[in-house]
Each structure stands twice: as C-alpha cells, then as structure tokens.
Amino acid sequence: MQIIQKGRQTWLFPGGIGIIGQAASCGPREGKSPIVEDFDQVFPDLHAGQVSFEKAEQKMQEVTVKEAVAKAGLKLEDIDLLFAGDLLNQITPSGFTARNLQIPFFGLFSACATITEALALASLCVGAGVADRVVALASSHTCTAERQFRYPNEYGSQKPPYSQSTATAAGAAVLAAAPAPVRISAVTVGKVADEYIADPFQMGAAMAPAFADTVQTHLQEMNVEGDYYDLILSGDLGEVGLSIAQELLNLSGIVMEEGKLADCGLLLYQDNKAVFSGGSGCGCAASVGLGHIYHRIAKGELQRVLLCATGALMSPLSVQQKESIPAISHAVALERGEQ
Amino acid sequence: MQIIQKGRQTWLFPGGIGIIGQAASCGPREGKSPIVEDFDQVFPDLHAGQVSFEKAEQKMQEVTVKEAVAKAGLKLEDIDLLFAGDLLNQITPSGFTARNLQIPFFGLFSACATITEALALASLCVGAGVADRVVALASSHTCTAERQFRYPNEYGSQKPPYSQSTATAAGAAVLAAAPAPVRISAVTVGKVADEYIADPFQMGAAMAPAFADTVQTHLQEMNVEGDYYDLILSGDLGEVGLSIAQELLNLSGIVMEEGKLADCGLLLYQDNKAVFSGGSGCGCAASVGLGHIYHRIAKGELQRVLLCATGALMSPLSVQQKESIPAISHAVALERGEQ
Numbered sequence: 001m002q003i004i005q006k007g008r009q010t011w012l013f014p015g016g017i018g019i020i021g022q023a024a025s026c027g028p029r030e031g032k033s034p035i036v037e038d039f040d041q042v043f044p045d046l047h048a049g050q051v052s053f054e055k056a057e058q059k060m061q062e063v064t065v066k067e068a069v070a071k072a073g074l075k076l077e078d079i080d081l082l083f084a085g086d087l088l089n090q091i092t093p094s095g096f097t098a099r100n101l102q103i104p105f106f107g108l109f110s111a112c113a114t115i116t117e118a119l120a121l122a123s124l125c126v127g128a129g130v131a132d133r134v135v136a137l138a139s140s141h142t143c144t145a146e147r148q149f150r151y152p153n154e155y156g157s158q159k160p161p162y163s164q165s166t167a168t169a170a171g172a173a174v175l176a177a178a179p180a181p182v183r184i185s186a187v188t189v190g191k192v193a194d195e196y197i198a199d200p201f202q203m204g205a206a207m208a209p210a211f212a213d214t215v216q217t218h219l220q221e222m223n224v225e226g227d228y229y230d231l232i233l234s235g236d237l238g239e240v241g242l243s244i245a246q247e248l249l250n251l252s253g254i255v256m257e258e259g260k261l262a263d264c265g266l267l268l269y270q271d272n273k274a275v276f277s278g279g280s281g282c283g284c285a286a287s288v289g290l291g292h293i294y295h296r297i298a299k300g301e302l303q304r305v306l307l308c309a310t311g312a313l314m315s316p317l318s319v320q321q322k323e324s325i326p327a328i329s330h331a332v333a334l335e336r337g338e339q
Numbered sequence: 340m341q342i343i344q345k346g347r348q349t350w351l352f353p354g355g356i357g358i359i360g361q362a363a364s365c366g367p368r369e370g371k372s373p374i375v376e377d378f379d380q381v382f383p384d385l386h387a388g389q390v391s392f393e394k395a396e397q398k399m400q401e402v403t404v405k406e407a408v409a410k411a412g413l414k415l416e417d418i419d420l421l422f423a424g425d426l427l428n429q430i431t432p433s434g435f436t437a438r439n440l441q442i443p444f445f446g447l448f449s450a451c452a453t454i455t456e457a458l459a460l461a462s463l464c465v466g467a468g469v470a471d472r473v474v475a476l477a478s479s480h481t482c483t484a485e486r487q488f489r490y491p492n493e494y495g496s497q498k499p500p501y502s503q504s505t506a507t508a509a510g511a512a513v514l515a516a517a518p519a520p521v522r523i524s525a526v527t528v529g530k531v532a533d534e535y536i537a538d539p540f541q542m543g544a545a546m547a548p549a550f551a552d553t554v555q556t557h558l559q560e561m562n563v564e565g566d567y568y569d570l571i572l573s574g575d576l577g578e579v580g581l582s583i584a585q586e587l588l589n590l591s592g593i594v595m596e597e598g599k600l601a602d603c604g605l606l607l608y609q610d611n612k613a614v615f616s617g618g619s620g621c622g623c624a625a626s627v628g629l630g631h632i633y634h635r636i637a638k639g640e641l642q643r644v645l646l647c648a649t650g651a652l653m654s655p656l657s658v659q660q661k662e663s664i665p666a667i668s669h670a671v672a673l674e675r676g677e678q
Binding site: 001005007011052054059080081085088089090092093095096098099102103104105106107108109110111117120121124125127128129130131148171189191192193194283312313314315316318321323328 | 342344347348350384391393396419420424427428429430431434436437438441442443444445446447449450456459460462463466467468469470487528529530531532533652653654655656657660662665667
C-alpha cells in the first residue's frame, strides 16, 4: 500500500484505510441522545456494574474493543497493535484494558484529541505496512474526569455557562488495508497552539485556535477547499469554541456553508442544557465519530467528513501554577468506501 | 527502506535506523554520577532557573531536543514528527515543550517505558517511510514525580529499602534512514503484564515480569540467544527488580553471563545509597540509553545492546483503590553502525 506525505503534517492514503470494525458505547445521559441508535451499548448506570467509576470506564473500553473486533470478524489475537488513551492520570483505564486484552500496546495522551491521535497512528501503521490489523480506542467518563479535573459531580458545584461536561462514552475502530464501508483517506498531525487562555472552564476558546490551525493546514496541504467535505467536525469545542473556530476559519478565507461545520458534543447532546456549552472528553469524539458519523457515511448520508478532535493539554496542577492552556488537534478524513 | 515483522511483536530494520543526533541532560544528583561525561548538560540546581519544578522539567526537555537536533545538523523545522512523554499527569511538560518547538506532536504515556515506546514508534515511522526525520523524547524530574506519586522530597518521608528514586534527566534522539554511529536494528512492542503486586514501592518487582516477557519474546521472534547482545539493559528495575528478572529469564532458559544483564538506574547511580534499590522515571532510561550507552556503542566498547525500558502503569488513585500494578516493557535493539 502506498502513502504520500503532503507538506509537513498531512499523509494521504490513496487506496484508503478500511474501518473493518467499529463500536461505540455510552453511559445513561448519552443514552437519551437522539443519536442513541448509533451506539452498540448503553450502560444504564454510571458504575456499569463495577466497584468504581474508573473500573466502569475500563469496562466500557473493553466492551467497545471486543465489539469492534467481533464486527470485523476477528479475534483479539488477530490484532497486531492497540493504540489507546483516556483522560485519567497515567491513562490507567487504557493500561488495565491493554492488560486484559493482551494486545501489544502503545499508550497515548492528547486529552480529548486522543481518538484522532490513535486513528492517525493506526492509519499510518496500516498504510505503511507496519501492521495488518490495528485497533484505535479512546474513552472518557463524566465521574472520573470531572472529579479529577474539577469537582466530583456529586458536589453539585456551579459551573459557568461557557463550560463543557465530560461525556461517558468510548469508541473503537479496527483498521486494515481492506475494503470497508467507511475508510480513512488522509490524516493531519497537529502542532500545539496556545493563545494564552488560562481559565480551565474556557476549553472551547482554548482549543479553537488549534482546531482552526489543523483544518487550515489540512485543506492547504490537501489542496482542497472547505466544501470538499460534507462536514468538518470538531470534538469538542462546544457552542462557544465552535463559534470562535468559525470566525478563525472565516478570517483565513475558509467559509463553510451553514451546518457543514459541526461539533461532536453538540451532535451528541443537542439541546440538553445540562452540559452547558457542550460535551467534552476523549470518548465524545470517539463515540460520535466512530458511531454516529461512521453510520451516516456508511448509509450514504455523508460522503466525506473531516473529524478533528481537539485536546486541551493542561493539568489541574498547570492551572494552579497559572499556566496557559496549550491545545492540539489531529484531523482524520473519513470517506465512503465499498458498500 | 524495508521493515520486516517477525512474529506478533517484533519489527526488524535490515538497513538499521540511524540515530543521527542525540542528547542527554540531568539534574544535580545525576551530575555526580561516574557516567556524567556522557551527559550534554548538567543542571546544577533542581529549578534549572525556572519558577517551578514542572517548568524545570520542561526546560530540560527543550534543551535536550534542541541539542540533539543541532548535533544532527538540522533545525527544528526539519523534523517531521515528535514522539514525547513524561510521568506527569496529562504529560504537561511534553505538551508545553511541543508548543515551544512547533513540531507535529504525538503525546505518549507508558510510564518509565516511554522512551522505548517513543523510539519504537519513531523507528517504525522512519523505517516504513512515513517520515524522514523524527524525534523521540522522554524526561522525568525527582521533585515533580515524587510529589505527584508519593510525597514531596522536602517532607523527608521514609521509604522502604526496596523502593526506587526518580531521576532528574531527559534523553532525546533524532532518527533517520541514514548512516550513523549507532543505529536501531529492531524493536519489540510490549504487552501489559501483571503479577498482581499492589505495593507502590515495589516497582521493580511489579515490572520485572513485563521486562522478562518482552526480552523472551524479542529473543524468540528474532531467533537469537541472549548472548547475541553484549548487554540487555532494563530501565528501571533497580537491584530488587533486576534480581527477580534474572531469575525469571533463567526459568525460561535465558542465561546471561555475569554483567551482561544490567539496569539503567544502577549504571547511573552505582553505589549511591540515596536512591535505595535504584533509579526510576522516564528520564533515567532515556538519558542512560541515549547518553552513556549510545557513546559506549559509538566508541566500540559495545556492539549490540537491547534497551528494555519498563513502565508501571498505575496511578496514585489506582493504588488507593487497591488495584494491582500492571506493567509494560518495550525493547529497542541498538547496534554499532558506520563510524
């Protein structure tokens, strides 16, 4: 298989990398979403039958990978590599999941951009012939992430209206150089952008410049206009960040038609005001991208989608130390393949 | 360039991937090491002129990458990809470093195995033709890691004699498909092993099974005996873990001659009893492997070395929740190249 580097940050896969299996899981709040039919499993309670929220997140990861691998008609032993990550300190859910799955494992962290980091690395490995079958995985859990980064949800602490809320969700894909209903045609690896926003509730604003930079770089290096894609999808900027991203894109001459610039969390939660400005967490873009968007492409409702997950690379400690919030966005181009 | 997958976990690079630039930096305690001449820069104080220990770690990363890139005769703009990680929550030093360097960035986490995870991914990318020049980087800082995982060093809390102490160090390499004094000839990607040790001071014991598993898999998939290597180097099992690893290897029929099984932290600290059983931290294997060992190979004192950094994939929270300590080890085979 052939891969072509375009410019410094973009790699093209002329034959496409097939998504030969995929799955998405979610928690109870996400289970009330209008796009719930695109999830393979909805866990009706936040503990998912486990003794801790962290174990629940791990359980969700395992179920999701096993479902994706089963849909690909494969066994866990058939998988060459697992690229996975999550939001928790030392990405412990992913580490324990990799232990249980016994797949050679590369642990990743780029906050909520982790799923596109994983898909980019997995595509590059498959495209360049390093490995035949590779799994990409990311997850988040509202109770594990909110208490680690902010306060436990049970405290009921107040959040500003421009804040976002972590999704309880996981998404996984099995990639191979084989025909598939949806394939990856290109990836753009992001650079870290920082507009020196330091308010940890302003995630959307902090990440919008990284998103705009990656989208702009991708279009430029691919030598296409924004309307090449039916949808350019951020994950997750929320309402606030998406409006800033739209302005930034407009300023650089990229004008998207109404509705062609969208956000994973806004698709997942739609008019649920409990999430304030929108969703967040690695699992949000992972489950919406590899669940809902995958199915819309497979059905032919969309032909080409650019999925640009965005990650805020701060920690509670860096925030306490008054540091800014650097952010990154990796882009993965999904397109309709063989039906 | 050609790459060959052997078995499930090992990839061979028949032409070798050249380490065309490398650098190692360390803090004041490491600066008293007998191998200090192999470091490019010794920071005489733990703050490295910065306002926080975390910024000091980031500073050490930046200096190390810049030195490695300069030694390769390149500029930062010439680098296609940066694979980097560290021990801190959300790998913030690496995120801020990637922001300052403006190199397309993949954030990694596999605890103290991060440098071999980074070298493995960087080698695979260069070997498979994904990218021309790739940087691998890892670091740790005794003050940032000890206070995050255990207690601030300033507390002077007691540690058991089988515990280890985090190194203040960073190591970086620039990889390319070009002749170089030291090259990477193969990598083995680890699976997560867990013998259900739950004492967070027993890192060596928790990680020894992952190390033994990766070494055994590597030798088997390469179809060579242990004596194929002049040195098989763990990073970092400490005295306790290394003796367990030796027994585990013996049990599987791999018998290494006296002195041919060694540990990065033990080479760095030698008879310094302040580190108890030995060193730890991503920067330990990164700086010893890419500093001391690199130079010993380049000088011809060693021909072939298998560097197997080991990572304990627990978090303070997973320990509080009485979970075991899963561990991983990735192996990178270094050999003498063109002089």
